[in-house]
Amino acid sequence: MKDSMKDSMKDSMKDSMKELRFNILTLFPSFFDNFFATSLVGRAVKQKIVTYRIIDIRNFGIGRHKKVDDYTFSGEVGMLLRHDVLTNAYHSLIRTEALERMYTIYLAPQGKPLDQGLAYDLASIAEKKSLTLVCGHYEGVDQRFIDNCVDKEVSIGDYVLSGGESAALVLMDAIIRLKKHVIGNPASLRGESFEKNLLKHHQYTRPFDKNIPSILTSGHHKAIFDWKQANKIAITYEKRPDLFKEYPISPLEFNALKEHVYQKFSYQQNKKRSHSK
Ligand code: ADE
Numbered sequence: 001m002k003d004s005m006k007d008s009m010k011d012s013m014k015d016s017m018k019e020l021r022f023n024i025l026t027l028f029p030s031f032f033d034n035f036f037a038t039s040l041v042g043r044a045v046k047q048k049i050v051t052y053r054i055i056d057i058r059n060f061g062i063g064r065h066k067k068v069d070d071y072t073f074s075g076e077v078g079m080l081l082r083h084d085v086l087t088n089a090y091h092s093l094i095r096t097e098a099l100e101r102m103y104t105i106y107l108a109p110q111g112k113p114l115d116q117g118l119a120y121d122l123a124s125i126a127e128k129k130s131l132t133l134v135c136g137h138y139e140g141v142d143q144r145f146i147d148n149c150v151d152k153e154v155s156i157g158d159y160v161l162s163g164g165e166s167a168a169l170v171l172m173d174a175i176i177r178l179k180k181h182v183i184g185n186p187a188s189l190r191g192e193s194f195e196k197n198l199l200k201h202h203q204y205t206r207p208f209d210k211n212i213p214s215i216l217t218s219g220h221h222k223a224i225f226d227w228k229q230a231n232k233i234a235i236t237y238e239k240r241p242d243l244f245k246e247y248p249i250s251p252l253e254f255n256a257l258k259e260h261v262y263q264k265f266s267y268q269q270n271k272k273r274s275h276s277k
Contacts, residue, residue, distance in 0.1 A: 020044075020179050021130035022052040022172060023097070025089050027068065027137055029054045031165045041173065044182045053093070057081070060088040069138050078139030086134070086145045093132065103129040104151050107164030107171065108136055111153030116194035118154070119174035126175060133171065135164030191228075197246040199239060201231035230256045237261075 024032060032054060036045050044050040061068045062085065069079035093102065103125050112118060122131065134141070134150065146153065156167040176182055183189060193200040204212045215227045233253055236244045249257070 017127060017130075019048055020050045020126050020176060022050070023055060023093050023102070023130055023132040024052065024135065024168060025055045025057055025086065025132065026135040026165055026168075027057050028135075028163070028165055029056050032169070035169050035172070040182060041176055044176060044179070047181070049179060049181055050176055055089050055092060057085060057089045060085050060092070072139065076139055080139050081136060081141040081145075083142035083145040083148075086141060087149065090132070090134075090145075090149050097130060101129050102132050104132040104134065104149055105171070106134045106136065106141065106146055106150040106153045107156070107167040108140060108153050109155050109158070109160050111155035113158075114154055114156050114171060114174065116174075116192075119171075120178060122152075122154075122171070123175045123178040126179075131175070133164070133168045135168050137163040194243075197236070197243045198232040199236045199243070201228040201235065229253070230260065233257055234260045 026032070032052075035041060036050075036052060041050065045052070057068055058066050062082070068081055068085045070082050072078075072080050090104075103122075105122075125131070134145075154167070154171060156170045161167060178189065180186070191200070204216065208217070213227065215223050218224070230253070233244075233247070233249065234257060236247065237257060
């Protein structure tokens with residue numbers, strides 16, 4: 001290996017962080033207690049693969065009542081989180097965190113829709129930077145905070161939540177499980193739903209009965225592999241035509257799908273006939 005290559009590898013290793021670091025700006029700190037204490041994420045926190053800091057925005061509120069929100073100038077009914085309050089909460093992080101090592105995400109319905117591709121992109125950013133998640137409430141946050149401090153706005157779907165906290169949980173879950181050593185067997189990340197725009201194939205476990213496709217217990221690896229692929233394609237075709245359109249289907253796979261659709265159609269026709277007798 002060339003010395004220059006070794007140096008650049010050393011540099012990138014120096015840059016990458018061992019653990020996943022989250023900062024969360026929220027009005028409801030206790031919302032995250034169970035998430036960080038339970039299951040896969042709880043284990044990753046115990047093993048220090050995931051670390052987190054929760055900043056209570058209320059601590060930066062104004063006056064005796066710690067006011068954090070105010071009316072909009074454009075006259076909407078709801079209130080907005082004030083940008084001075086949020087900015088002070090945000091800057092409290094900079095005491096311990098270099099700004100260039102922070103990547104800030106605001107959870108909001110107008111953000112980039114979260115999908116598996118975005119989860120991978122953010123997981124890769126998180127190898128080098130801490131992720132700071134800003135949870136809005138009320139009608140949202142003052143635009144000046146977004147303009148000055150936010151790197152990316154992310155939405156978890158086309159619906160409006162009462163706050164960004166549940167969206168932050170979803171986003172962190174999707175990212176954490178991609179981190180090395182979080183999932184016991186990393187092979188299980190392969191062939192998951194959304195890989196190559198396909199959904200996952202049907203799966204079965206004990207007890208065995210006649211409804212389990214016999215090929216799955218045949219021990220014939222190539223046949224099982226082909227069945228799984230055909231099953232993924234058929235399921236995606238039926239349940240997510242939007243994803244299916246993006247899948248570059250081969251002529252062989254196309255024929256298998258045609259056969260599947262035909263068989264399903266015949267089965268349904270027969271069922272109808274036997275019911276009408
Ligand atoms: N906050 C409110 N609604 C949201 C959504 N759909 N996604 C992310 N954050 C939100």
